[in-house]
Amino acid sequence: DAMVIQNPRYQVTQFGKPVTLSCSQTLNHNVMYWYQQKSSQAPKLLFHYYDKDFNNEADTPDNFQSRRPNTSFCFLDIRSPGLGDAAMYLCATSRELPSGRRNEQFFGPGTRLTVL
Amino acid sequence: DAKTTQPPSMDCAEGRAANLPCNHSTISGNEYVYWYRQIHSQGPQYIIHGLKNNETNEMASLIITEDRKSSTLILPHATLRDTAVYYCIVRGLSGGYQKVTFGIGTKLQVIP
Numbered sequence: 001d002a003m004v005i006q007n008p009r010y011q012v013t014q015f016g017k018p019v020t021l022s023c024s025q026t027l028n029h030n031v032m033y034w035y036q037q038k039s040s041q042a043p044k045l046l047f048h049y050y051d052k053d054f055n056n057e058a059d060t061p062d063n064f065q066s067r068r069p070n071t072s073f074c075f076l077d078i079r080s081p082g083l084g085d086a087a088m089y090l091c092a093t094s095r096e097l098p099s100g101r102r103n104e105q106f107f108g109p110g111t112r113l114t115v116l
Numbered sequence: 117d118a119k120t121t122q123p124p125s126m127d128c129a130e131g132r133a134a135n136l137p138c139n140h141s142t143i144s145g146n147e148y149v150y151w152y153r154q155i156h157s158q159g160p161q162y163i164i165h166g167l168k169n170n171e172t173n174e175m176a177s178l179i180i181t182e183d184r185k186s187s188t189l190i191l192p193h194a195t196l197r198d199t200a201v202y203y204c205i206v207r208g209l210s211g212g213y214q215k216v217t218f219g220i221g222t223k224l225q226v227i228p
Contacts, residue, residue: 004159042203042218043160090159104150105216107159 003027004108006091012114013081021076021111023091032074033105034066035090043090049074050096078113086115120204125223128198134191136222138204141185147207149180150216151189153200160203160218163189194226 004025013019023032031050035043047056049068063085065077078085089112092105121139128134140149150165164171164178166187171178177190191198203221 042220043154044218045216092159104162104165105152105160107161110157110159112157 004091004093004106006089006108006111008111009109010112010114012116013078014116015083016080019078019081019113021078021089021091021113023074023076023108024072025091025093025106025108026072027093027095027106028071029093029095029106030071031094031096032068033092033094034064034074034076035092037088037090037110039087046076081113081115083115086113088112120206120219122202122204122219122222124220125225127225127227128191128194130196130226130228131193134194134198134224134226136189136191136202136204136224137186138189139186140204140206143184143206149178149184149187150205150207151176151178152203152205152218153198154203154221155197155200163202194224196226196228198224199226200224 006023011019031048033048034046036046037043045057046060046064047066063079067075076089088110090110091108094105095103119142148165148167151163152160153163154160163175164173166178166180168180168184178187180187201221201223203218205216207216
């Protein structure tokens with residue numbers, strides 16, 4: 001089945017130690033998103049890629065970076081994780097059609113990040 | 117994107133219809149209403165979307181009022197697996213930069 005895959009499902013890192021979360025998709029969608037979801041809160045968009053075009057949200061901290069080496073893969077890099085960065089990180093994809101219309105987003109299961 | 121208002125929580129008896137309301141009084145003419153749900157510890161899942169006509173699929177029905185200022189998601193026969201947080205979102209489908217903004221959502225508890 002076509003899907004959005006996130007590995008690992010659970011990640012533990014130490015305060016200040018860089019960590020990378022990965023997302024892959026078999027849907028061949030041209031748009032990929034990263035969301036942060038803290039406990040009991042709604043998902044919050046960090047940034048997204050339209051093909052290779054990176055779009056950062058204005059309030060996303062510089063500590064968060066992303067890479068998209070090809071259509072299938074997208075990475076979230078947290079350069080110096082703080083305790084406040086502990087959260088579920090969700091990857092999503094969607095297709096933007098030539099008309100400019102984007103369809104619904106397909107989400108992965110998320111990676112739960114713990115910062116010690 | 118237009119702001120949405122949903123009740124924070126609802127209960128529904130198993131086997132009964134669950135009717136989840138959403139107010140979006142500032143919706144503009146080219147904005148669609150989308151519904152997603154998030155089961156505990158999983159990523160959000162798309163349910164349905166619509167512009168002005170009522171929509172139905174294998175998961176749910178979406179009823180949008182004539183003035184488009186509110187809508188209702190209907191799960192016709194709720195099961196325990198439908199226990200989740202349900203998000204109502206309005207967004208345009210034009211090209212260029214756009215984002216899905218999740219509100220607090222409605223936590224639906226289906227009771228045996």
